[in-house]
Amino acid sequence: KQEVTQIPAALSVPEGENLVLNCSFTDSAIYNLQWFRQDPGKGLTSLLLIQSSQREQTSGRLNASLDKSSGRSTLYIAASQPGDSATYLCAVTLGTGTASKLTFGTGTRLQVTL
Amino acid sequence: EPEVTQTPSHQVTQMGQEVILRCVPISNHLYFYWYRQILGQKVEFLVSFYNNEISEKSEIFDDQFSVERPDGSNFTLKIRSTKLEDSAMYFCARGLPYGYTFGSGTRLTVV
Numbered sequence: 764k765q766e767v768t769q770i771p772a773a774l775s776v777p778e779g780e781n782l783v784l785n786c787s788f789t790d791s792a793i794y795n796l797q798w799f800r801q802d803p804g805k806g807l808t809s810l811l812l813i814q815s816s817q818r819e820q821t822s823g824r825l826n827a828s829l830d831k832s833s834g835r836s837t838l839y840i841a842a843s844q845p846g847d848s849a850t851y852l853c854a855v856t857l858g859t860g861t862a863s864k865l866t867f868g869t870g871t872r873l874q875v876t877l
Numbered sequence: 878e879p880e881v882t883q884t885p886s887h888q889v890t891q892m893g894q895e896v897i898l899r900c901v902p903i904s905n906h907l908y909f910y911w912y913r914q915i916l917g918q919k920v921e922f923l924v925s926f927y928n929n930e931i932s933e934k935s936e937i938f939d940d941q942f943s944v945e946r947p948d949g950s951n952f953t954l955k956i957r958s959t960k961l962e963d964s965a966m967y968f969c970a971r972g973l974p975y976g977y978t979f980g981s982g983t984r985l986t987v988v
């Protein structure tokens with residue numbers, strides 16, 4: 764059974780810092796990995812999708828990397844801003860069809876202070 | 878890409894009552910999913926729906942739950958007799974091949 768773990772569970776940084784969020788998964792035979800942002804009481808906003816054949820994806824100040832063999836992904840946020848404060852979730856799928864469901868981590872709650 | 882819209886945003890119901898959560902509008906995607914998130918816990922998979930049939934369901938998705946696509950566009954999750962532990966955020970999503978897009982969720986409170 765796929766297990767997804769995120770470290771740290773919570774993180775507080777001053778504005779402007781660069782930071783790294785970690786995600787690990789137990790079954791390395793993933794199809795893709797997706798990072799989401801969740802604001803309190805709100806839905807999930809997709810940030811980045813990495814296919815299993817890719818090593819990284821970038822969007823603005825966000826960069827996600829994937830090391831399938833070691834079962835790890837990182838989300839790098841450059842020059843953090845107070846508006847980045849949210850919970851960040853990573854999730855993996857094992858394939859298409861009946862293997863297409865997402866397995867989520869518990870998330871990292873990020874607070875960026877002024 | 879079209880949004881995934883869910884209604885209502887918040888529903889309060891009494892224990893034992895039936896609730897229907899709706900996901901509208903839906904594009905011509907083939908894969909749809911329902912997930913839930915109990916407060917403070919992980920997002921959990923409930924059921925996947927492919928080509929108008931259930932593709933996979935989790936242990937949570939017992940006989941109290943059902944899904945339908947009644948008119949080819951709306952996608953509904955029905956809970957027949959709600960329990961207190963059904964209180965959660967319920968998310969509809971469409972998926973693959975470009976990743977998942979989630980709706981804004983319905984907060985269900987069972988009292």
